[in-house]
Amino acid sequence: MHDIKAIRENPAAFDAALTRRGDEAVSSSLLALDEERRAKIAAAEAAQAAQKTAAKEVGAAKAKGDEAEFERLRALVGEKKAEVAAMQNEAKELDAKLTDALARIANLPADDVPNGGGEEDNVEVSRWGTSREMDFDPVEHFEIKGVAAAMDFETAAKISGARFVMLKGAVARIHRALAQFMVDTHVDDNGLLEVNSPVLVRDEAMYGTDKLPKFGEDSYQTTNGWWLVPTSEVPLTYSVAGDILEEAALPIRMTAHTLCFRSEAGSAGKDTSGMLRQHQFEKVEMVSVVHPNESDNEQKRMLRCAEDLLERMNIPYRTVVLCTGDMGFGARRTYDIEAWIPGQNAYREISSVSTTGAFQARRMNARFRPADGGKPEYVHTLNGSGLAVGRCLIAVLENGQNADGSVTLPAVLASYLGGKTTLSAEGKLV
Incomplete structure (x- = not known):
């Protein structure tokens, strides 16, 4: 606002x-x-x-x-x-x-955001890791021999339609392990408060986090009026709506692992193969509520939290700052982290980290009382993926794939997988 x-x-x-x-x-x-x-x-x-x-x-x-x-x-x-x-x-x-x-008017871009009309004008700011040399032609995640049977799109389509998947057996466990690894890292190493948040929210929460009134078609609404969250940014950020916080309470840093729902309006025919673009997916979200003077530094801190997860899993990535024409409606500045996906021979978005300034806070009247006793001011809010679990699963499977159809898994996941480090070509953890 x-x-x-x-x-x-x-x-x-x-x-x-x-x-x-x-x-x-x-x-x-x-x-x-x-x-x-x-x-x-x-x-x-x-x-x-x-x-x-x-x-x-x-x-x-x-x-x-x-x-x-x-x-x-x-x-x-x-x-x-x-x-x-x-x-x-x-x-x-x-x-x-x-x-x-x-x-209905988008947030104003920060002065240092590059001008541009679309993703082709985004600017790469850093790159980490080297793509693994493979002596075979890498395939996409759903084509890997050890994965194919456990990534069931046909049954999901019978139940729910297109853009859904049923993960089974070892692949479902790897997916769950990824989410646990992310949340544990954010809580134990990054100092975020773990929250188990609702995924059904009221109009006010969607409005306060700039998802309404302009973008209602991008989300799902139940027959009795609740909205299914596009990410847990909505409940986490709106948790401070109407509050006047003490300055000493800032920053507030939270994380949540939830189901997320998006209608993917306007994306017909885009990324229809595999589980890259789904109506239902899981994310581990990061949200920060901070003093206005700290929002730029907080965005950099959150970005490092997300990048570090990929580094721990040894997944090559690049980080880009989005140009003015590619930023989301509520963002003042956004960094995208794009993981290397060998099956597509391309980098694909796996996290977005955005600062909204006071844009959301003004909509939901979230303020803080300065320590010097001045009148209440609007807080700044930030959100970021840390990370998109399904897309991270894609990156792990494709980067770890072997010629025989097995997948070598990141060592950091072993403790979540009973010490197992490989998905065999038969779809078993070994």
């Missing part, structure tokens, strides 16, 4: 930032609506003052016994009361209209 006062103070800068994102300049229409709203509020206040004055005069006329004046003034008070109510209602409608307009 944007601050209309800031737009009033510098409309040119606001429009320039939106233009960098490829969006239309809208300050003139917003300010016209704001001016109409404020004029209506001022008129209502003037009418209310006139009503109060007339009400006092009614009493004076009655005391003097001036019946005609008394009746005239009493009628005037009634008229003013109705006028005030009508004006207040109009002002309320204009306020709601302005709030809705502001809620």
